[in-house]
Amino acid sequence: MKILVTGGAGYIGSHTCVELLDEGYEVVIVDNLYNASKKVIRRIPQITGKNVGFYEADIRDYSQMSHIMNKEQPDAVIHFAGLKAVGESVEKPLAYYENNISGTLTLCKAMQESGCKNIIFSSSATVYGNPAVVPITEQCPKGACTNPYGWTKHMLEQILTDIQKADPDWNVILLRYFNPIGAHKSGLIGEDPKGIPNNLLPYVTQVAIGKHPYVRVFGNDYETPDGTGVRDYIHVVDLAKGHVKAIDKIKEHPGIKIYNLGTGKGYSVLEVIGAFSKACGKEIPYRIMERRAGDIAICYSDATLAKKELGWEAQFDLLDMCRDSWRWQSTNPDGYGEE
Numbered sequence: 278m279k280i281l282v283t284g285g286a287g288y289i290g291s292h293t294c295v296e297l298l299d300e301g302y303e304v305v306i307v308d309n310l311y312n313a314s315k316k317v318i319r320r321i322p323q324i325t326g327k328n329v330g331f332y333e334a335d336i337r338d339y340s341q342m343s344h345i346m347n348k349e350q351p352d353a354v355i356h357f358a359g360l361k362a363v364g365e366s367v368e369k370p371l372a373y374y375e376n377n378i379s380g381t382l383t384l385c386k387a388m389q390e391s392g393c394k395n396i397i398f399s400s401s402a403t404v405y406g407n408p409a410v411v412p413i414t415e416q417c418p419k420g421a422c423t424n425p426y427g428w429t430k431h432m433l434e435q436i437l438t439d440i441q442k443a444d445p446d447w448n449v450i451l452l453r454y455f456n457p458i459g460a461h462k463s464g465l466i467g468e469d470p471k472g473i474p475n476n477l478l479p480y481v482t483q484v485a486i487g488k489h490p491y492v493r494v495f496g497n498d499y500e501t502p503d504g505t506g507v508r509d510y511i512h513v514v515d516l517a518k519g520h521v522k523a524i525d526k527i528k529e530h531p532g533i534k535i536y537n538l539g540t541g542k543g544y545s546v547l548e549v550i551g552a553f554s555k556a557c558g559k560e561i562p563y564r565i566m567e568r569r570a571g572d573i574a575i576c577y578s579d580a581t582l583a584k585k586e587l588g589w590e591a592q593f594d595l596l597d598m599c600r601d602s603w604r605w606q607s608t609n610p611d612g613y614g615e616e
C-alpha cells in the first residue's frame with residue numbers, strides 16, 4: 278500500500294514516514310522544503326533501511342500535484358503540509374489562508390481527479406478554542422480561535438467534512454493533535470524551528486545547550502495547581518504511530534472520523550522544566566514573566582475514542598519525551614544546519 282505524505286520532510290511528517298516504512302508501507306513525500314531540510318530525506322532511509330520517494334513540490338501547484346497523484350497513484354494521503362506559527366499567522370493572515378486553505382483545496386482537487394479519495398488531515402486541539410471543560414472529548418464544541426492559523430484548521434475541518442458529505446466515496450480522518458514534543462530515539466530527526474522558538478519545549482532545549490540564558494515562563498497566576506499553563510504533551514513517535522493506526526482505519530472505508538491524539542494527561546510548564554532538568558542532568562533556569570496573549574490555562578485530551586476505535590494509545594511519558602528531545606538537541610545543536 279502506498280501513502281503520499283505532504284509535508285513529510287517536516288517535524289511530525291518525518292517521524293510518521295519512519296513509522297509507515299517500519300510497518301511496510303511504501304511512502305512518497307511531497308514537500309516544498311519551506312520549513313524543512315533535504316537532509317531529512319536521507320536520514321529517513323538511514324533510520325529505516327528503506328527507500329522513500331520525494332518530490333520537491335508545492336501543494337498549491339495544481340499541475341505538479343496532478344502529475345504526482347496520477348503518476349504515483351497512492352492509496353491514501355496524509356496531509357501535514359502547512360504553515361504553523363501562531364504569532365506569524367497574526368502578522369501574515371493572507372499567507373496563512375493562502376498556503377493552508379488554497380494548498381489543501383488544490384491537493385483535494387488533484388486527489389479527486391486521480392481517483393484517490395482517502396485523506397488523513399493534521400488538525401489541532403486549537404480548534405477547541407478555550408475549552409469549557411477538560412479533559413476535552415471530540416464532542417466538545419469547537420471554539421473561537423484566537424489566531425488565523427487556528428482558523429485555517431477550523432475551516433479546513435469544515436471543508437473536508439463537506440467534501441466527504443457530498444461524495445461518500447471520500448474517507449476523511451481529522452486528527453486533532455495536542456502538544457507534540459520529543460524526537461526519534463536515533464537522534465537523527467527532530468524538531469528544528471527557525472529563529473527563536475515560540476513553543477515551550479524547543480525553547481527549553483535551547484536554554485539547555487546555552488543559546489538562551491533562561492526559560493521565560495508565561496504567567497504563574499493561572500487557575501492550575503502551580504499557577505502555570507497545563508498542556509497535554511505527546512511524544513512525536515506516539516503521534517506518528519497514531520497515523521499508522523488511522524491508515525488501518527481508513528482501509529475500513531469509515532466516511533468521516535475525528536480523533537484526538539493526546540496522552541490524556543496534563544503537565545504544567547514548571548513540571549516540564551523539572552522533567553527536562555532531570556533528563557539533561559542540569560538545572561534549567563527560568564523566570565516568571567507576564568502571561569502571553571491568547572494563551573489558555575488548561576488543555577488536555579480525553580484520549581479514549583482513539584483507544585477504542587483505532588486501538589491506539591500513547592506509550593511514552595514526559596521524561597521519555599524530554600530525554601529524546603535532549604538527545605536530538607545535544608547531538609544536533611544547530612538542528613539540521615545548512616545543506
Ligand code: NAD
Pocket residue numbers: 283284285286287288289290307308309310311312313334335336337356357358359360361376380399400401402454455456457
Ligand atoms: P513543520 O513545519 O515541521 O512541517 C510542515 C511541512 O510542510 C514542512 O516540511 C514544510 O516545508 C511543508 N510545507 C508547508 N507549506 C507547504 C506547501 N505549500 N507545499 C508543500 N509543502 C509545504 O510542522 P509540523 O510541526 O510537522 O506540523 C505538521 C502539521 O501538523 C501542520 O499542518 C501543523 O499545522 C499540524 N500541527 C502541528 C502541531 C505542532 O505543535 N507541531 C500541533 C497541531 C497540528
Ligand code: WQD
Pocket residue numbers: 361363400401402403455456457475476477478480492493494495496505506507508546569572
Ligand atoms: C505551552 C505552554 C505557554 C513558551 C501551540 C499552538 C497550538 C499547537 C501547539 C499547532 C503554555 C508556556 C511557552 C515559552 C512558556 N500548534 N510557554 N514559555 O500554546 O499550547 O500550543 O503549539 O497546532 O495551536 O497554539 O504550546 O508550547 O507554545 O506553550 O511559558 O517560552 O508553555 O504559556 O502554557 P501551546 P506552547
